[in-house]
Structure formats: C-alpha cells, structure tokens
Amino acid sequence: MSASLKLSLCVIATILFASPVGSALAQVDTFEFENEVQQQRFRTLSDELRCPMCQNTNLSGSTGGVAEDLRREVHRMILEGMSDREIEQFMFERYGDFIFYRPRLRAQTLLLWFGPIIFLLIGGFAAWGIFRRAREVEETEVALDESQKARLNELVGGD
Amino acid sequence: MGKIKFYLPAVFFIAIAILLWRGLYLDTRTLPSMLIDKPMPPFSLSTIEGSPISNVDLPNQIFLLNVWGSYCLPCLIEHPTFMRLNEEGAIPVVGVNYKDRNDLALEWLETNGDPFTFSIEDLDGRFGIDLGVYGAPETYLVDADGVIRYRHVSVLDETVWQEEFIPAIAELRAESN
Incomplete structure (x- = not known):
C-alpha cells in the first residue's frame, strides 16, 4: 500500500x-x-x-x-x-x-408510519409479477419441427 | 386489460411525481397550533409597567394576542398595522412581551408607539410555551369566551389582515349572533 x-x-x-x-x-x-x-x-x-x-x-x-x-x-x-x-x-x-x-401513532400520522411499508408491498408485488412472467417465458419449450429445423440449418449454413 | 397494465407504471409515476412536486412547495416552517379551539392558558403575570395581570383582565370581546419583542425586527414591519387597528378601535390588541428586557421593551414602545391594551410580560418565555409560541412575532385570534380560534405565525401585515383575519373575525361574529 x-x-x-x-x-x-x-x-x-x-x-x-x-x-x-x-x-x-x-x-x-x-x-x-x-x-x-x-x-x-x-x-x-x-x-x-x-x-x-x-x-x-x-x-x-x-x-x-x-x-x-x-x-x-x-x-x-x-x-x-x-x-x-x-x-x-x-x-x-x-x-x-x-x-x-x-x-x-394517530389517525393523522398513519400514512407517515405505514406509507413506506405500503410502497414496499406495491414494489414487491410488481417485482414478483415480473419475475414470474419471465420464468414462464423461460420454461416454455421452444420446440421446432423437422421442416423448421431444416430451414434453420439452411439459414445458419450448417450441415 | 393488457393496455391498462402497460400504462399503470406511468400513471403511478406521474401520481407520485405530482405528490412530491407539491411537497416541495409546502410550508414546513409554519407549525399548526395545538391550541385552536382551546381556552387561553391560565396565567398570573404582570404587565410590562408592573401591574399584576391574569386571565380575568383579558377583554370580554374578540381580541388579538400579539407576541412581540424589542429584539424582533419583523415586529417592526407589522407594527403599523396594530397602530392603525388601535387608532380605529377595530379590535383590542393584547401584547405578550416575549423573552425581552423590560427597559428595552418600554423604550421600544416609547419610540414606535404603543398599540396594545396592555402587554403581558413573559420574561422567561414560560407563558409562551403554554401558548405553543416558537418565536416572535405570532398573533392569536381569541373569541369573547377566551377561546383561541386562529393563529398566524410571523408578520401580520395589511395583506394578512385583509386575507386571513377579516374573514376569520367575520366568521366569529356571525357565530355569536
């Protein structure tokens, strides 16, 4: 040093x-x-x-x-x-x-006390929804039939 | 449904942005008074001239209670308004000489004129604490029953008088009729 x-x-x-x-x-x-x-x-x-x-x-x-x-x-x-x-x-x-x-903790201060938790929950639900959808997309198998495979090979120039 | 979901984050963002934007312009310096609709706190003090004074000596009508001090520059700005109100006999103004030196207070009234029915001497600021005062000038509107109905923090100039106090006083008068 x-x-x-x-x-x-x-x-x-x-x-x-x-x-x-x-x-x-x-x-x-x-x-x-x-x-x-x-x-x-x-x-x-x-x-x-x-x-x-x-x-x-x-x-x-x-x-x-x-x-x-x-x-x-x-x-x-x-x-x-x-x-x-x-x-x-x-x-x-x-x-x-x-x-x-x-x-x-009074009626007038409820939002002050629990506002942050409410925002955290909203953010949490949004994140959960996004991740769940991303996983669904990932898990969906992308299977190609024979003709598609042939076309793919043709496009990438493989044998 | 898909469309609504698509716009939801933008709507949410705009709503919060508006909320926070408004927050930037909120007046955080003026604290709401806890004494609104509460009776004047009991006191047993003396006037700056030295005669004993307590709640029973307060005017039996709607009056203003103005917290002032000779050290307080903004008090000089609002002073002409109280002078005018006193001259016109519009409304009695009781002074609270807040955390001042007695000789300086008397000198200040001598120099600038004395618009007050009397000035309660609050040397150590103890009465001020009971009123929830956090710095001169502050002005309270008290009704005929000695109940505090309105508070204005800082300078009470002609504009504030016209826009805040005249309607508030009119409301009190309408109520008692």
Missing part, C-alpha cells in the same frame, strides 16, 4: 470517527439532578424531542431560544417527578406531532 493511500485512509477514518453523533452535539447545560437516572432521562428526552423553531435539530443540539426554554422545562418536570410519558404529553399539548422525532 502506498504511503499516500495510507494517509488518505487515515484521514477518512479520522473524519468518520470524529463525526459528531447524537448527544456529542449537545449544548453544555448546567442543570443539576438528584441522581444519574434523572440525568440520563434528561439526555434521552432532549435527544428525542425536536426544537420547534429550528426545523431539524433536537432540543439537546439547539441553541434556539425556545429550545433552551424547553430544556429548562424538561429539567423542571423531571425534578418534579413527572414521568417521561407525562413530559411528552406536556410537549404534545403545546407543539403537536412536530415536537417528536418519532411521532405518535
């Missing part, structure tokens, strides 16, 4: 592994918790709740004013002993489905 190839592989590996993933992006908050479990719940919630202002960032990754306020609220609710479910309900009542990266 040439030196330059090694070098470029190193660079690629560094870029790949140094990429910020998930909560590596998180804002440095000074929130204090009573125990590890609360802290972990806070991290999970602010990773899974979406900032309403910034379109495609979670609460933990956003510096937006409203994201800051919502992190503060999540912290308060955890300390007050509310469950994750209750905190999510609080957010849903104010910001709707948008606040969740994993929207709730």
